[in-house]
Amino acid sequence: MSAAIRPSACPGLLRIVPALDGGICRIKLAGGAISAAQARAVADAAQHHAGGVIEATNRANLQIRGIGSEHQALIADLLAAGLGPTTAAGDDVRNLMLSPTAGIDRQMIVDTRPLAARILVTLQSHPRFHELSPKFAVQLDGGEALAMLQHPHDLWLSAFEDAGEPWLAFGLAGCPGDPPLASVALADGHALVVAVLELFLDLARPEQTRMRQLLAEHPAQELLARLSARLAGPVISVGDWQRAAPAEALHIGTYPQRENARVYIGAVAPLGRLDPSMLRGAAELAEQWGDGSLRFTPWQSLLLPNLRAEDAPGVTQHLQQLGFLWASDQALAHLIACTGSSGCGKALADTKGDALQLAALLQRHARYLDVHLSGCSRSCAAAHVAPATLLAVGPGRYDLYFRDAAQPGFGSLHARNLSLEAAGALLDARPRSNTDD
Template structure:
């Protein structure tokens, strides 16, 4: 009974699907600054709501893999562009008209689009691509990367435009933390990180209270394991309180560039306590983005970090440096390092060799 009551409250707060069958397929990524980012070409939220409703309420789409994912990019300055999606749509302007370029099994930050559609046909495009995927895919072909791109395009029953003129400027990583002006006059958003992705009830309640007291009562979560408080007129007070609650409010914080998966404390596949080891490593070095992964699956990072520590046993890691010529984590530099040894090595190494 307690579980049912909790589920009912979560659904009433909008934190669940409109029907159980649609839960696993609600994988739609937007910028956390959708609708408020000064660089946005359009407000993605209304179209996103239509796409989500279609995913939830169209029974055939419930056949999609729980990992099948869609990205809708409105050109925001704050955006996760390195995460590969099965279908991505990214806005650009040509001859005064806003169009949506799109690609399959890739991302707007790295890959060229296949074609484009007018903005008003965004939902129609998503539906057509998903229907085509389900028409063509065998049960073993669960992701878009398993199908030939030309085969998908040739079966789309939708007029497509060339994507000539599409460019997607890189997102600004520094915007993940700090205070920034919104497109709305005299309004700001405040972004902060949860240390190693850990939020406790006090932190969450405190952030919610700040959103109510200084913003519009809403909180946004970010792809960088942080929170964003939008529509704020007095950002300094919000930042001060977030820091008191334990949030990271500056990129200079030792944990600001540290990524760690759940690790052995919460995952059977984890070979080391990555969260605890990351805290220890942060005290030994700073300035370099380091990813601690408890196993080769790399669940905590969709991109390859400049430095990766791959667990081999409790408290010991193989160290990799990102290398465009090497797949996966990059170039193996040292094996079976303790956290102390890894920290000493990173401190001694010039930053230009560990971070692009």
């Protein structure tokens, strides 16, 4: 991999980005999946070449933190484990998010993994696509019950059925829960992705790195007409179809798969962090009881798929012993927090430590609220707007926002400069219907 790595503030596997606690390496996982052997390689790299901190990200990838100046050995070990891109310049653009239960979900309309594999090959092998921003991202939704529908993407595709045939609705600069722009046949999904990316690169100026910026100058209907001219297959309206939101969050606990008598178990890494022993232990469970694979999720959790139903209680107990959160009635399982001031120079508070204190306060009152603690306005830990956000204004002090579709950013400002105790009291008093998803 001799191609030059372009400068960027976004970490990658080949580009280590500095932070207060050392370098950060981001390992992009195809569809969030990783083999047990690869998981052990990540654990070994974090232990031997860094500070031993592994993070699950909100786009179903992994990060290693605390890397020293001599990081070539870490990169070499991860490449040897098959965790790198097929081309060096393709590392930045491997931004394709699937459901964590792709291929095994009981509700899925299509198995998105074959199409996803084609898209990832094209993103990495097509030199022109290497011009895309490291933040430019695509989501492919197969209609699964477990799906993150609130993360905005530059292009999203979502499966639906019409007259018994699978189609892909799609939209630009939004989420699968938004009204779609149009649809194409499933067989034309790969061609659509290529056409959208090429059209974006044809029209965007250098400073326009995201689809929303292009849409500010080129109306969606204009882009749709240009796309239709580039595609051999039909591009049709979807009428009033819209992706239904999942009834519940299915990333924590035990749930049946499409195949009879098989289940997956979801467990949350507390505040998105694992240590090497946790990751090694999960890998061992996957080999012993599952199919030897793990799947990471946009909720900073992991799934062990393809388990026998009768083995699930024992596997859950082992995950608990490893330090994972395994039940939805654990307040900490509902909290997300950025790195905070211990690792980031822009953070105004120790969000990880504060989140632990807040979880204890909420657990005391049996309140299991989805809360995001952000050390600054960049919102690195959450790509979506959480029901409640605590935005740091100083050590141990936060402004409280509640999600409001009519308001930009974090939503409606509810109170300023709160202590953790005061924030906990306001969250505890909030009606559940307003803060629970």
